[in-house]
């Protein structure tokens with residue numbers, strides 16, 4: 001018998017046994033998993049209708065999703081599903097093997113239990129999902145003492161007082177944003193999303209890495225890599241997740257980001273050492289993420305000769321790199337997409353521009369060019385702009401950019417609106433911020449843009465119910481960048497609302513796209529019909545792109561305000 005025959009005789013059956021064992025293991029695990037779900041259903045867990053032993057709820061989600069534009073954020077699909085469960089205000093969704101079982105909730109009392117009273121741990125599902133972007137555990141996904149340590153290291157840089165120190169820089173960058181809008185008046189369609197993302201990236205680079213970059217007028221390697229990774233990212237979409245090129249592209253760009261940040265860290269460490277060794281006096285108070293991390297590295301070290309070490313400890317540098325990547329992610333897209341949706345709502349509600357502009361006239365004077373100087377001299381003037389803040393809050397109510405997901409624990413239970421008590425062990429609980437913030441049980445005229453609700457007194461029907469407004473989540477894990485982001489948004493509105501009018505140009509954009517479409521797209525559109533491209537009639541719907549960016553980058557036209 002030839003050697004190759006012998007090999008084949010041995011290898012083929014062995015492979016067969018391995019494959020059969022794998023399949024048997026998968027079937028046994030699937031059976032065990034679905035049995036649990038079936039049992040929970042019998043115990044009274046509110047289940048999304050249409051569950052099957054074979055596919056769980058995967059086909060139900062796909063069926064629902066087909067009523068939405070292909071790029072719509074899955075949170076919008078879940079929000080629509082929740083509207084069909086007003087009696088429980090939650091349901092269990094089983095998307096195994098893509099995801100462990102999740103309770104999707106829109107009851108603020110349950111959200112308060114989960115995030116505030118119990119403060120359940122962050123779910124590992126989120127850490128795994130953002131690992132290609134962030135590189136590893138970060139303040140967003142850490143739990144227990146690791147999280148506490150990092151949160152207390154960063155807290156001082158994000159106090160209201162410390163953040164006021166960034167306002168002059170924000171004003172300077174918004175000035176460039178205004179110049180770009182001015183140059184676009186009466187010209188071609190612009191992508192407001194691109195304009196806004198470039199602005200917020202400059203600001204988060206300053207706050208995270210203490211870097212001054214000019215990304216509004218050029219490119220930047222960090223941003224190119226970050227954008228590429230997020231374009232190839234999805235929390236759930238199998239078209240993205242199963243793409244064979246995705247791991248390689250994300251790995252390649254992840255390395256570019258990692259090396260860039262490591263270089264910055266070593267550079268800042270050298271500068272800090274030089275400062276410390278030259279002068280006995282304590283350096284100026286750190287307020288960037290990188291400086292806060294290095295201060296902690298030095299002050300908490302037991303190594304007396306830390307300032308003589310040529311390089312940072314690798315493990316520490318790796319963790320800080322994850323933290324900085326998280327800040328670049330969390331602090332950029334969320335604020336940028338909120339800028340766009342603020343303008344979108346103002347374009348649909350021009351009546352709101354009147355009190356907005358009147359407030360800016362009253363606080364900064366009628367000469368529009370004074371606002372920048374005054375804001376730099378007295379950043380606290382931001383706090384007087386109550387209507388401006390009301391517009392921002394109402395935008396974040398209608399277009400929140402991010403949900404929260406927590407891991408249930410033994411001994412902790414939640415109760416559905418109709419009184420069924422559910423143990424949380426073995427399930428994740430996702431608060432669907434979209435559905436909570438438009439829940440008709442809690443909000444008067446939930447689908448209407450009413451900045452007035454944020455100026456209403458208690459007792460007024462518009463006065464918001466505590467806990468029902470949670471775009472930044474609430475409790476100990478509330479968004480660390482909340483005040484920074486509100487400062488950015490206020491500066492943007494103050495410096496632009498009296499000068500410019502921004503109007504969406506989707507119709508023009510769509511007809512341009514149709515005209516320039518390739519033959520294949522034309523044929524598939526002719527056969528299959530036009531894809532759905534609105535959510536509840538809104539062409540500027542939130543997409544899956546990190547931070548829920550608006551569809552097609554929000555094409556718009558800029559004119560001067562009259």
Ligand code: HEM
Pocket residue numbers: 126139140141151207327330331332334335338396400401402403404405471472473476477478479480481482484485
């Ligand atoms: C409109 C703007 C923003 C919104 C709506 C927003 C929303 C959120 C939400 C919902 C969470 C909780 C996420 C979860 O539980 O998984 C969160 C956490 C966080 N956000 Fe933001 N965010 C915004 C801007 C920012 C900015 C500008 C920064 C950075 C400077 C930032 C940094 C963080 C961090 C570090 C956490 C984790 C906090 C912790 O777990 O201790 N965010 N944000």
